[in-house]
Each structure stands twice: as C-alpha cells, then as structure tokens.
Amino acid sequence: MKRGFWFVLAGIVVVIALAVALIATLGGGSGPRGYVAGHYHRASSLDIRGDSDNKAYTSPKPVPVVAREITSRWRPQSQQTDASGVYLRYSDDAVIIQPRAAGSVIHVMDVDRAYRHYHSHVGHAWGGFGMRGETFRGGGPGTGK
Incomplete structure (x- = not known):
C-alpha cells in the first residue's frame, strides 16, 4: 500500500511540473521581459x-x-507616450518602444536604469525612484531640510 502511494504522489508531481513548464513556455517566460523575448526578434x-x-x-x-x-x-504600472515612443514601467523592468525605419525597436531594461536613461521622457510621471535630489521633500519654506 505504501509503495503505490509513492508512485501516485510521484505521478502527480510530474504532471504538475509538466503543466508549469508548458505554461511558462507558451506564455513566453515570466513578465514583460519574457513576453518580449518570446514574441519579437x-x-x-x-x-x-x-x-x-x-x-x-x-x-x-x-x-x-x-x-x-x-x-x-x-x-x-505606468505608460507614457510622446513623439519619441512609448515608455512602459513595470515593477522591475521597463519596456521602451521607439520607431525604427522598418517598424519598431523595443528595449527591455531594469526600471531604474530606464529612468536614468529616459528621464526627460518619463521623469515627471515615474517619480524619483529614491535617487538623491530627485524625491519630493517639500511642504514649504524650511520644511523637510
């Protein structure tokens, strides 16, 4: 009886692992980074x-x-659009889509790096990400200093 139980349990674990692998493969990986990697060149x-x-x-x-x-x-979490492209912010990653002669170029990068690189396009909407000198401190004269 114990031996049959372990075979059944092992079979269930294998089926679950295969289902998870299939979902990850068909879903293009995890998050927007995996989706872009699975759907674009x-x-x-x-x-x-x-x-x-x-x-x-x-x-x-x-x-x-x-x-x-x-x-x-x-x-x-945030989407900004201007003449230079579309800027998508996710919790860990950013996806930047810009025009290219024959379609689009899509950059996927760490959200902090994207903020620094594309600050002029997203700074007003994405906030300061805890960087020195770029977080709101105010409330009036002498406050928060």
Missing part, C-alpha cells in the same frame, strides 16, 4: 552600450501596435 546590435541588462528587439509593426500587444498581455 532579438537585435543585440541595438542594445544600449554600457548596460548589460538591456536587451533590444525589433518588430516590423509600428510603435502603437507593439505597445498594444505588450500591454494587452502585461499591464504596466
């Missing part, structure tokens, strides 16, 4: 130099279409 020549966490991808589709594809699957 890797373009390492477009990676931002000096940022080993940055990965660039391309799509033949225009910026608004790519942004809709990503946001329909992974809802961002």
